[in-house]
Amino acid sequence: MRNIVIAGAGTAGLRTAAALRERGFGGRLTLVGEEAHRPYSRPPLSKEALTGVGLGEGPLAGNRALRLLEDAEIDALDLDFLPGTRAVGLDTASRTVRLDDGGGIPYDGLVVATGARARRPDTALAGVHVLRTLEDAEAVRARIAEHGRLVVVGAGFVGAEVAASARALGAEVTLVEAAPTPLTRVVHPRLGSVLTELHRENGVDVRLGTGVRAYEGSGRVERVRLADGGAVETPLVVAGIGVDLNTEWLRGSLDLMPDGSVRCDEYSAASAPGVYAVGDLANWPHPRYGGRVRLEHWTNAGEQAAAAAHNLLADPRDRRPFTPVPYFWSDQYKMKIQLLGQGAPADEVAIVHGSAEDRKFVAFLGRGGMLTGVLGLRSTPRTMRYRGLLERPTTWEEALAAAAP
Ligand SMILES: Cc1cc2nc3c(=O)[nH]c(=O)nc-3n(C[C@H](O)[C@H](O)[C@H](O)COP(=O)(O)OP(=O)(O)OC[C@H]3O[C@@H](n4cnc5c(N)ncnc54)[C@H](O)[C@@H]3O)c2cc1C
CATH class of the missing domain: 3.50.50.60 (FAD/NAD(P)-binding domain)
Incomplete structure (x- = not known):
C-alpha cells in the first residue's frame, strides 16, 4: 500500500x-x-x-x-x-x-x-446557536457574556455541560428537555434524576418532559414557546439536540x-x-x-x-476485530461523570459504592442478567477499576460479588 x-x-x-x-x-x-x-x-x-x-x-x-x-x-x-x-x-x-x-x-x-x-433547530432567527466547532464555541461564549441569560435546549451531554458552564459564568440558565430526565440516551432515569437535582442545586431552571414548540421573535429570538404551553423569554438559545x-x-x-x-x-x-x-x-x-x-x-x-x-x-x-469497552466522560459543576460500557437501556441499577445523596457513587447497570455498564460520579479510580468486568461477559451476580468492598 x-x-x-x-x-x-x-x-x-x-x-x-x-x-x-x-x-x-x-x-x-x-x-x-x-x-x-x-x-x-x-x-x-x-x-x-x-x-x-x-x-x-x-x-x-x-x-x-x-x-x-x-x-x-x-x-x-x-x-x-x-x-x-x-x-x-x-x-x-x-x-x-x-x-x-x-x-x-x-x-x-x-x-x-x-x-x-450539530443538528440545527428549525428556525432562521438570530441568537439560536449550536455547538460543534471552534467558531460555534467562540460565538456562544461571546453571546453568554453579552446577554447573561440563555435557554439551553436538550439535556444531553452537550446541553448539560453548556448549562453548567454558563452557570459558572454567572448566567441565568433555563434547561429544557423533552424527556423526563437528562441524558436519557446514556444514563438510567434513576441516575439521571440525580443530575437533574445537581442542575437545580446550582441554580438552573430545569424544565423536563416538555419540548420546544417554536422559537419566536422578529429577526432575533425573543422567547422559546414550550410544548406544555409555557414560554421563556430569552435573547439567546443554545441547542444540543443531537x-x-x-x-x-x-x-x-x-x-x-x-x-x-x-x-x-x-x-x-x-x-x-x-x-x-x-x-x-x-x-x-x-x-x-x-x-x-x-x-x-x-x-x-x-x-x-x-x-x-x-x-x-x-x-x-x-486483522483484529474491534471490541472496545466504550468509555465516555462529562464534566459538570466540577464533577466528573464517567461511563464504561453502555448506560442505557438497562433493567438493573445498583449503586455499589457511595450514594446518590452524597453526589459521589459508582453504579452498576445490567440487562438480561449481564453487567452492561458502570457509571461513576466523582469516583474516578473506583469506576475505572471495573473496566475489566466489561472486557468479557460478566453476569450480574458475578459483578455484584466483585464489587464487595
Ligand atoms: C461540545 C462537545 C463536547 C464533547 N464532549 C465530550 C466529552 O466530554 N467526552 C466524550 O467522550 N466525547 C465528547 N464529545 C464527542 C467527541 O468530541 C466526538 O465523539 C469526536 O469529536 C468524534 O470525532 P470524529 O473525528 O469522529 O468526528 P468529528 O470531531 O466530527 O470530526 C470530523 C471532521 O471532519 C470534517 N468533515 C466533515 N465532512 C467533511 C467532508 N465531506 N470532507 C472533509 N472533511 C469533512 C469536519 O469538519 C470535522 O473537522 C463532545 C463533542 C462536542 C461537540
Whole structure:
C-alpha cells in the first residue's frame, strides 16, 4: 500500500494518521479536512472554552488546551494536509475521492472520518446557536457574556455541560428537555434524576418532559414557546439536540445504515475494498452488546482509529476485530461523570459504592442478567477499576460479588 487518504480531520482522522505512521506506513498520507484549522479536540468546547478556565489569553484557534497533538508532532507525520477542503464524492471502482475544488485524489486505502455536525433547530432567527466547532464555541461564549441569560435546549451531554458552564459564568440558565430526565440516551432515569437535582442545586431552571414548540421573535429570538404551553423569554438559545452524520458524500458508494452511519464489519471495514470508517460515523457489530453499535465518544474515535490503521495495513489473516469497552466522560459543576460500557437501556441499577445523596457513587447497570455498564460520579479510580468486568461477559451476580468492598 503506497497511498492512503483520510477524509475528515477531526480526532478520528488525525489519530488514524498518527497510528498509520506508528505502524511504519511510509507512503503518501493525505488528510482532507473541511475546517480551516489543524485538527483539534472538541470536548473542551462545552467546558474550558466557555468558562475560560485553563485556556489562558487569546483566540481559541491554536489554543494548547484544545490541541490533539503538538504542531511539531503533526509536522512529523509528514502529511499532505488539505485544510478547508471538502470530500464530495467517492468512486470505489477507480478508488478516487472527489473534492469540492473539482479535483480527485486516488487511494489504495481510504479511511472515512468525516464525523458529525450539530443538528440545527428549525428556525432562521438570530441568537439560536449550536455547538460543534471552534467558531460555534467562540460565538456562544461571546453571546453568554453579552446577554447573561440563555435557554439551553436538550439535556444531553452537550446541553448539560453548556448549562453548567454558563452557570459558572454567572448566567441565568433555563434547561429544557423533552424527556423526563437528562441524558436519557446514556444514563438510567434513576441516575439521571440525580443530575437533574445537581442542575437545580446550582441554580438552573430545569424544565423536563416538555419540548420546544417554536422559537419566536422578529429577526432575533425573543422567547422559546414550550410544548406544555409555557414560554421563556430569552435573547439567546443554545441547542444540543443531537447530530447529523457527515456521510451524504458517500451515498451510492458505501452501504449506509438508516441513520446515515457507515455500515462496517467487525474490523471497521466498510462495504468497498480498501475502505475503513472510524469515529462518530462508524457502525459495527460488537459481540458483547448483542448487535451493532455506534459511539459518539472521544476515546472511541482514537481507539477505533488505531484499530482501523492496524487492519488496513495488516495481512488479512492478522486483522483484529474491534471490541472496545466504550468509555465516555462529562464534566459538570466540577464533577466528573464517567461511563464504561453502555448506560442505557438497562433493567438493573445498583449503586455499589457511595450514594446518590452524597453526589459521589459508582453504579452498576445490567440487562438480561449481564453487567452492561458502570457509571461513576466523582469516583474516578473506583469506576475505572471495573473496566475489566466489561472486557468479557460478566453476569450480574458475578459483578455484584466483585464489587464487595
Ligand atoms: C461540545 C462537545 C463536547 C464533547 N464532549 C465530550 C466529552 O466530554 N467526552 C466524550 O467522550 N466525547 C465528547 N464529545 C464527542 C467527541 O468530541 C466526538 O465523539 C469526536 O469529536 C468524534 O470525532 P470524529 O473525528 O469522529 O468526528 P468529528 O470531531 O466530527 O470530526 C470530523 C471532521 O471532519 C470534517 N468533515 C466533515 N465532512 C467533511 C467532508 N465531506 N470532507 C472533509 N472533511 C469533512 C469536519 O469538519 C470535522 O473537522 C463532545 C463533542 C462536542 C461537540
